Structures are given as structure tokens and as C-alpha cells.
Amino acid sequence: MTENETGSTTDLTNGFDTPLHVGQLNLPSVDAFEAAFKGIFARQFFTNHGPLEQELDAAFASYLGVRHAISVVNGTVALMIALQALDLRGEVIVPAFTFPATVQAIAWAGLTPVFCDVDPHTQTITAPLAAAAITANTVAIVGVHVWGRAADPDGLEQLARERGLKLVFDAAHAAGCTSRGRLIGGFGDVEAFSFHATKILNGFEGGCITTNDDALAARIRVARSFHADDDSGTPILRLNAKISEAQAAMALISLGHLDQWTEDNRHRYERYRLELQGIPGLHFIDYCAGERSNYQSVVLRISDEELGMSRDHLLQILESKNILARKYFSPGVHNIPPFSDLSTMGLPVTDELCRTLIQLPTGQMVSDRHVAIICATIRAAVSA
Amino acid sequence: MTTRTEIGNLAVFGGAPLFTQVRTTGQLANRNPELFFALAKQAFERRRLTNQGPLVCELEEQLCQLHGVPHCISFANACFALIVAIRTLARPGARKVLLPSLTFRGLPHLIRWAGLEPQYCDVDAVTHTLSPLSVAQNIGPDTAAILVVDNVNALCDIDALEQIATASKVPLILDCVYAIGGSYARGAVGSRGAASVFSLHATKLINGFEGGYLTTSDDDLARRLRRQRNFGFGDNGVPVELGLNGKLNEIHAALALSNLPCMQDIMADNEQRFESYRALFADLPWLSFADYSNSPGNYGLVLMKLASSAPYSRGQLVQLLRAENALVRPYYDKPLHRGHSEPAGGIPADLPVTDRVSQDFLQMPVGDRMSMADIELLRGFFEVLDRESGAILKRLRD
Numbered sequence: 001m002t003e004n005e006t007g008s009t010t011d012l013t014n015g016f017d018t019p020l021h022v023g024q025l026n027l028p029s030v031d032a033f034e035a036a037f038k039g040i041f042a043r044q045f046f047t048n049h050g051p052l053e054q055e056l057d058a059a060f061a062s063y064l065g066v067r068h069a070i071s072v073v074n075g076t077v078a079l080m081i082a083l084q085a086l087d088l089r090g091e092v093i094v095p096a097f098t099f100p101a102t103v104q105a106i107a108w109a110g111l112t113p114v115f116c117d118v119d120p121h122t123q124t125i126t127a128p129l130a131a132a133a134i135t136a137n138t139v140a141i142v143g144v145h146v147w148g149r150a151a152d153p154d155g156l157e158q159l160a161r162e163r164g165l166k167l168v169f170d171a172a173h174a175a176g177c178t179s180r181g182r183l184i185g186g187f188g189d190v191e192a193f194s195f196h197a198t199k200i201l202n203g204f205e206g207g208c209i210t211t212n213d214d215a216l217a218a219r220i221r222v223a224r225s226f227h228a229d230d231d232s233g234t235p236i237l238r239l240n241a242k243i244s245e246a247q248a249a250m251a252l253i254s255l256g257h258l259d260q261w262t263e264d265n266r267h268r269y270e271r272y273r274l275e276l277q278g279i280p281g282l283h284f285i286d287y288c289a290g291e292r293s294n295y296q297s298v299v300l301r302i303s304d305e306e307l308g309m310s311r312d313h314l315l316q317i318l319e320s321k322n323i324l325a326r327k328y329f330s331p332g333v334h335n336i337p338p339f340s341d342l343s344t345m346g347l348p349v350t351d352e353l354c355r356t357l358i359q360l361p362t363g364q365m366v367s368d369r370h371v372a373i374i375c376a377t378i379r380a381a382v383s384a
Numbered sequence: 385m386t387t388r389t390e391i392g393n394l395a396v397f398g399g400a401p402l403f404t405q406v407r408t409t410g411q412l413a414n415r416n417p418e419l420f421f422a423l424a425k426q427a428f429e430r431r432r433l434t435n436q437g438p439l440v441c442e443l444e445e446q447l448c449q450l451h452g453v454p455h456c457i458s459f460a461n462a463c464f465a466l467i468v469a470i471r472t473l474a475r476p477g478a479r480k481v482l483l484p485s486l487t488f489r490g491l492p493h494l495i496r497w498a499g500l501e502p503q504y505c506d507v508d509a510v511t512h513t514l515s516p517l518s519v520a521q522n523i524g525p526d527t528a529a530i531l532v533v534d535n536v537n538a539l540c541d542i543d544a545l546e547q548i549a550t551a552s553k554v555p556l557i558l559d560c561v562y563a564i565g566g567s568y569a570r571g572a573v574g575s576r577g578a579a580s581v582f583s584l585h586a587t588k589l590i591n592g593f594e595g596g597y598l599t600t601s602d603d604d605l606a607r608r609l610r611r612q613r614n615f616g617f618g619d620n621g622v623p624v625e626l627g628l629n630g631k632l633n634e635i636h637a638a639l640a641l642s643n644l645p646c647m648q649d650i651m652a653d654n655e656q657r658f659e660s661y662r663a664l665f666a667d668l669p670w671l672s673f674a675d676y677s678n679s680p681g682n683y684g685l686v687l688m689k690l691a692s693s694a695p696y697s698r699g700q701l702v703q704l705l706r707a708e709n710a711l712v713r714p715y716y717d718k719p720l721h722r723g724h725s726e727p728a729g730g731i732p733a734d735l736p737v738t739d740r741v742s743q744d745f746l747q748m749p750v751g752d753r754m755s756m757a758d759i760e761l762l763r764g765f766f767e768v769l770d771r772e773s774g775a776i777l778k779r780l781r782d
Contacts, residue, residue: 025431033428034421044412044753046586046593046639073460073594076615076629100615100623107626108497197433197633204433204633205460226490238493240463244593246635336623337616365431 012376015321020370022326023198024296024363026261028253036249045245049227052248059255060193060208064185068217070209071243071251072224075172075194078207079105082190083140084237085219086166090139095125095151096334097350098144102170103333106142114138115334117347123147123285127155131163140166143188147285147297150179153187160188168192171210175201176258176294183292185210190220195243195251198363200261200296203251206243258294261364265295268362268371272298275375279382281307285357298360299328301353307382311356317381323361323374330354391772395707397779402708402765407749407758409713410587411654411684414639414752415646423638432634436614439637444597446644447582451574453599455606458637459613462561462583462596463494464630468612469579469598470529471498472605473555478528484514485719486738487533491559492720500528504721504733510675511538512741520548529555534563534573536685537674542568542576549577557581564589565651566680573680574599579609584632584640587751589650589682592640595632653752654683660756661686661748664763668770670694674745686748687715695773698746700780704769710762715745 027033040046053071061069072078083092083105092106096115106113116133119126123146130141141160143151151169160167167188174184175193185191190213195206211217222228224241243251254261269287276282281303287293302311311327318325332354334344360374393399414420427433440458447456459465470481481495485504492502505518514532523530530549532540540558549556556577564582566573574580579602582588584595600606608625611617616627643650658676665671671694674687690698698714705712719742721733749758769776 025433027428027431030425030428033424037421037424038417041414041417044414046412046414046591048586074629074631080628100627101629104615104623104626104628108628110499197435202433204635205629205631226488226493237496238490239497240461240490240594242461242594244636246593246639247633250635331622338626 012373013321013380015323015373015377017322019322019324020361020366020374021324022359022361024200024202024261025197026200026202026254026257026364028257032253033250036253037246040245040249047242047244049225049242050245050248052245052252053243056243056248056252056255059252061210063255064183064210066186066210067212067214068210070217070220070224071248072207072209072241073243073247074205075192075196075207076101076105077239077241078192078194078209079168079170080108081220081223081239081241082168082192082209083109083111085216085223086140086168086189087234087236088139088166091135091137092140092142093125093130093133093138094142095144095350096332096344096347097123097329097353098146098170098333099172099329100333100336102142102144103339107338111139113339113342115342115344115347117349118353120349120352122149122152123353124149124151125156126152127159130156131159134163134165138163138165140168142168142170144170145174145177145184147299148174148177148293149288150174150177150184153179157188172199173296174294175199176262176292178292181291186212189213190216195247195254200254200258200265200294201251202254203243203247206247206251262294264364265362268366269295269298271368271371272360272375275371276378279307279379281305281382282378296362298362300358300360302356302358309382311358314378314381315358318374318377321377323377325361326359327354327357328359330357391768391776391779394704394768394776395709396704402761403710403758405753406709406711407754408587408711409685409747409750411589411591411650411751412586412753413589413591413643413646413650415650416642419642420639423641424635427634427638434631434633436631437634437637439634439641440632443637443641443644446641447597447599451599452572453575453601455600455603456597457606457609457613458595458597458632459630460596460632461585461594462581463490464613464628465581465596465598466491466494466557466559467497468609468628468630469557469581470495470500470531472608472612473557473578474498474500474528475554478526480526481529481531482519482522482527483531484533484738485721485733485735486512486716486742487559487720488561489716489720489723491531495531502720504735506735506737507741508541509737509741511535511540511678512674513538513540514545515737516541516544516548519545523548523552523554527552527554529557531557531559532577533559534566534680536562536679536682537676537687538678539563539566539568539573539680543570546576561588562682562684563680565647565682575601578602579605584636589684590640590647591643592632592636595636595640651682654750655681657750657754657756657759658683658686660759661688664759665766668766671766684750686750688746688748689744690746695777696769698743700777701746703780704776708765710749712749713747715747716742718742
């Protein structure tokens with residue numbers, strides 16, 4: 001990103017010459033990248049469950065403290081494969097306040113999503129909210145650890161156990177985050193991570209399925225490619241879902257930088273809080289005290305009345321300065337095709353969050369000065 | 385590498401393998417790593433690693449030119465291309481997708497991911513591609529699509545198949561993974577049917593680590609598939625239909641872009657290897673090769689045929705060769721209608737030609753790891769197999 005010439009010297013509110021995005025886009029050194037890729041080329045092992053995939057699976061499982069980590073081509077496919085491997089038919093309770101892929105994966109696995117509202121504070125589903133949505137056709141619950149904040153894993157595990165349901169978590173945001181001190185990855189029956197370039201663990205694209213269930217892991221390993229013979233007796237639907245050695249190499253390098261990149265994210269997050277302090281109507285999404293977070297998202301709730309302008313108006317002003325803040329997630333998934341055809345009961349909290357949340361740029365390319373410019377732009381906009 | 389003078393030296397009996405490093409049935413080309421690193425560096429400098437970046441756009445443009453089509457849509461791999469194409473093109477209300485049984489074992493799974501069911505048809509005895517007669521016999525009101533597979537030794541009878549498809553108003557989707565570089569009597573491979581799908585897998589002609597793409601001349605189909613590979617997002621950033629993440633990333637595109645200009649060289653090298661196989665093995669009466677007279681010309685696979693007079697079964701040959709690190713494969717081990725790896729529900733089929741052909745062929749080592757000297761070594765190995773067949777078979781049985 002390059003700052004506007006004027007903005008860099010006299011006026012912080014002139015924005016940027018090139019767009020500033022919300023994704024992490026963390027990169028290792030070119031030297032580290034080249035060394036890893038020269039290794040791939042020397043081995044002539046480009047994909048098909050190569051040594052780097054195996055190393056990544058072992059390293060991520062070890063990091064999370066789970067029995068199995070099974071890497072795949074991307075996070076959406078991780079959820080598709082995980083759900084398919086559970087061999088279910090029926091309805092799945094899921095929040096509409098999530099990235100569309102969470103719900104799309106349910107549909108691809110041949111299941112019917114049933115939307116559930118979220119808690120206004122954690123923005124995730126909770127056991128009481130999910131319990132109210134259970135019907136005779138419910139077979140599973142998919143919780144989403146939005147912004148890396150755990151989706152009530154203890155409560156949902158108890159509920160799933162009591163009601164005989166499978167429990168899956170979309171952990172796309174949650175690499176390196178904890179719930180009651182325990183790293184996300186081993187909750188429920190299975191969890192699915194993303195290694196997309198915009199996430200803190202960058203595999204260009206990529207994803208990973210984690211579980212402590214040996215039998216389920218065996219099915220998922222069969223399902224992620226057409227390589228192994230399926231002698232399970234109950235053949236599973238399979239897909240080429242392999243992560244390549246290129247993706248695995250990048251994800252492994254990223255895993256090595258996870259602590260540093262988390263610290264850098266935390267620093268940026270604190271800078272934003274400091275720079276925006278005192279502006280009424282801007283409410284930061286807190287990361288729980290006592291828990292680890294990767295701080296990969298800087299999210300604020302906008303109060304129109306207090307701020308004197310709507311979230312969407314503020315977004316327009318920022319966009320005009322090449323600050324591509326986003327209204328994640330909007331609209332709610334219950335309002336987009338094909339799920340808008342489902343007869344969903346009212347989701348007032350979801351609707352309110354979709355109307356009021358804004359995500360600000362962060363990640364490796366966002367410097368302290370960038371944060372200062374973004375915050376000065378917001379301050380100028382609201383005081384105009 | 386070692387020579388074999390006594391059967392005790394065969395790897396299957398404990399000797400050192402013929403090849404110290406495995407020889408595979410995949411291409412594994414990586415012809416211009418310098419260009420790859422230059423392109424990857426550009427991606428790093430732009431911080432653009434996925435989400436339809438400039439390298440993916442450049443690759444799609446070059447592939448449009450290669451195939452002479454207006455639209456090329458890249459995917460994370462060919463499977464995603466096939467799933468969304470089948471799902472989008474399927475006739476509404478119909479459930480069955482016709483396809484050959486002598487093919488990649490993933491295809492029925494992809495049809496099921498698309499929400500449909502496979503129905504197998506027989507193949508032509510020479511080309512091993514979908515038999516138009518069998519398709520005509522099987523097509524009906526419940527046929528949602530026809531999935532045709534072009535083979536490495538022969539292209540399908542596209543004119544006849546298109547005629548049947550058009551008459552029945554059923555879309556024709558082509559799996560052209562092994563047909564890249566070829567031409568039908570009319571038009572390049574990739575330019576016929578409703579859509580054609582190709583692979584950028586490392587074992588295929590253009591190595592992009594993993595990857596795939598679809599070509600079509602249908603503007604509306606292209607628009608929908610571009611949307612579907614990116615979560616169904618419309619122009620305003622809101623999904624307008626069901627989608628998934630089927631995107632090709634920039635680094636995979638960089639490797640494909642580095643190899644694409646070498647495609648003709650790769651094909652020429654493959655042809656030379658194929659001709660070498662054919663010449664060196666010509667005097668072994670129990671071996672021959674598939675008929676390549678209607679091949680797409682990429683020689684990405686070398687299909688060796690075992691005569692009924694062969695002293696060894698195909699399984700025994702596979703065992704003997706794989707022990708030597710020559711990772712041959714049956715072509716195909718079990719035809720899909722006989723397989724057990726597919727979820728239940730497949731429609732039983734009587735496919736006599738498929739059953740017969742599926743017994744006969746072996747995929748021999750090919751690709752950039754396989755030198756002419758390696759083929760000569762293999763020929764020497766077969767010499768021992770031929771000469772000592774009685775003793776070898778006895779010892780295998782013991």
C-alpha cells in the first residue's frame with residue numbers, strides 16, 4: 001500500500017493510492033518461500049499426499065493437541081468433507097451470521113440447514129439458542145467460532161451428547177484461539193480450519209479438518225482423495241480435496257510464524273482501539289479476557305444514533321479513500337439464495353449484527369501509520 | 385540401476401530394484417522453474433495469492449487461445465469443474481448421468497456430489513471411449529447429462545455423440561483430461577460439447593501442482609460457473625446462487641504458466657518415449673500397445689496390451705515391475721461398474737466390451753523422469769521375464 005503523497009506529510013485523511021484490504025495476507029520472506037519450493041522441485045513431489053502434507057498434518061495436530069489433523073484444498077471443502085464423512089441425513093442447525101460457505105458446505109453434503117440466531121455479545125450460537133431450534137429431523141449442529149471467539153463448545157457438547165446429535169465447528173477464524181484455555185480444534189466431533197491467504201495461517205488456499213475420533217479421521221482420509229482403497233464396507237463419497245505440496249509448504253512456514261503474526265495482529269488491534277478512543281458509537285468486539293486470540297479481525301459495531309451516521313455511509317467514505325473495510329457478514333445467509341427460500345423464523349440479533357458491523361483492514365501490510373490514517377479518516381468522517 | 389542375469393536378482397525376490405528412484409505413470413514436468421520463481425515473486429510483491437489474481441487471469445487467457453474458445457474458467461482441480469458443470473447443465477428433473485465405466489474412479493463420486501446418479505455405458509473396443517450405440521440404447525427421459533471421456537489413445541466419436549445428445553436435448557460434457565493438445569475432425573479438443581474439462585495436476589501435461597479448468601463457448605454457462613467457483617458471489621459481492629470454493633490460487637497458476645509454453649516440447653518428448661517403447665518391445669509376441677491412430681497426440685500415458693498368450697497375468701506383471709520401482713498400473717484395475725469403492729446405488733450394467741478391455745492393459749512408466757535409457761532397461765528386464773518365465777512363475781507361486 002502506498003499512502004497518498006499529501007496524506008503522508010500533512011493530512012492524514014486523504015487515504016491511499018492503492019486499496020487497503022481487510023485480509024491478513026501475511027507473507028514469509030522470499031528466501032524462505034524459495035527454499036521450500038526448491039525442496040519440492042528437487043523431490044519432484046508436487047501433490048498426492050507428499051511429505052509436506054504429512055508434515056503439516058503432524059505439526060498442526062501437535063500444535064492443537066488433537067489426535068488428527070487432515071489438510072485439504074480449502075476451508076469450505078474441509079467442512080464439506082467433514083459433514084459428508086459423518087454420513088448424516090436431515091437438518092443441521094447453523095447460524096446465519098457466518099460466511100456463506102459454512103451453510104453452502106451443509107447443502108453440498110446433502111443436508112438441510114436450519115438457521116439459529118446468535119448471542120448478541122459473543123455473536124456465536126449457544127446451547128440454549130441451538131436447543132430451541134432442535135426438531136425431530138435435527139441430526140447435527142454446526143457452530144462457528146466467529147472472529148476466533150469460541151461458539152460455546154462446552155454447552156454445545158453437552159447439548160449434542162444429550163440429544164444424540166453430531167457437533168461440528170467451523171473454525172476458519174480460530175487458528176491459535178482458545179476456549180477456557182484449550183486450543184480450538186478438538187471440540188465437538190470435528191472442526192474445520194481455513195488456510196486461505198486472508199487468514200492468519202496462509203497456505204495460499206487450504207484448509208484442515210481436526211478431530212479426536214480415530215474412525216472418523218480414517219473415513220476423512222479416504223474421502224479427501226481417490227488414492228486409498230475404500231475397504232470400509234460402507235463406501236464414502238470422495239473428492240479430490242488434496243492440499244498440494246505448494247500449499248502445505250506455505251502453511252507450514254506460516255505455522256512457524258503464528259506467534260509472531262498473532263502478536264503483530266494484537267499490536268494493530270490495540271493501536272486501533274487507542275486511535276479510535278472516545279468516538280461515541282464505535283464499539284470494538286472484545287476478545288475474551290484470559291483466552292488466547294489470533295486477533296486476525298478488527299471488528300466494530302456501529303451505533304447509528306451515537307455515531308450520527310450509518311455503517312454503510314461510513315463504509316462509503318472509507319472506500320472513497322481506498323480503505324476497503326467490509327460489512328462482514330452481510331446480508332445474513334438466511335437472506336441469500338438458495339437459503340432465502342427456507343422458511344426461517346426471525347433472527348433479530350443476526351439481522352442487527354449484519355446491519356451494524358464493520359471490519360477494518362489489518363494484517364502484515366497495515367502499519368501503525370496506516371492505522372493512524374484509517375482512524376483519522378473515520379474521525380474526520382464522523383465529525384464532518 | 386542394475387542388470388538382471390539371474391532371477392534371484394529380481395527385486396520381487398529380494399534383489400536391488402532396477403530403478404533406485406521410482407518411475408511413475410505421471411508426467412511430473414517442471415520445465416522452467418526460473419519462470420515460476422519470477423512469477424511467484426510478482427505475486428508476493430502484489431500480495432495477491434488467490435481470489436482470481438492476475439496470474440490466474442493470464443493463465444485463463446492463454447488457455448482460451450490454446451483451445452480456440454471464448455471462455456476458460458480455472459478451478460482448484462478438475463473435479464470441482466466437473467461437479468459444478470454437471471450440476472449446472474443437468475436437465476431439470478432428470479437424475480442419471482451416462483458415462484463410461486472404463487475410466488477414472490472419481491467420476492461417479494463427482495456425479496453424486498452434483499446430486500445425480502451415474503449410469504454406465506459400454507465403450508468401443510478400439511478407442512475405449514463411450515460407444516455411441518450404447519449411449520443411444522441407454523439414453524432416456526431420466527438422462528440428465530452425458531459425461532464423455534476422451535482417452536489418451538483415442539478421442540471419442542464426438543460427431544455421433546453430439547448428434548445423439550442434440551436429438552435428446554441432453555447436454556454433452558467432455559472429460560478431456562487425457563486429450564489436451566488434440567483435435568477432432570472438426571475443432572480442437574476443448575471446443576465441442578457444452579463444456580470440456582482439463583486438469584493441471586502434476587501428473588498431467590501442464591503441471592500446476594493441482595488445478596483444472598473448463599472451456600466453453602456458452603457465455604451464460606461461463607458466467608454462472610465463474611460465480612459458482614467463488615461461493616456464488618454476484619457482481620455486488622452477495623451470493624446469488626449455491627457455490628463453493630473452487631478457486632485456483634496464484635502459485636498453482638504460476639507453475640502452470642511456467643510449463644504451458646513447453647507443452648509442445650513435452651508432447652514431442654512423450655511421443656519419442658512412446659515410439660521407443662513400441663520399437664523396443666516389437667519383438668515380444670505377447671505384448672503390444674493400444675491403438676493410438678486416433679490419439680490426441682500427447683502420449684501422456686503408454687498403454688501396453690497383454691496378449692492372452694502372455695506367460696504372466698497382469699497382476700503378476702504389476703507385482704514384478706512395481707518391485708523394481710517401475711510403478712506401473714492396471715488400466716483400469718476394475719471397471720467402475722464392477723468396483724466396490726462407490727457409494728451404494730449405482731445402476732447394474734452389462735458391459736461386455738468394458739469387461740474385456742479392462743483385463744488387457746497396463747500403464748507403463750512415462751513422463752519427465754523416464755529416459756530412453758530407462759525404457760531400454762525395462763526392455764532388458766522383460767527379456768529376462770520372457771526367457772525365465774517358467775522359473776519366475778514357479779518362484780512367485782512358491
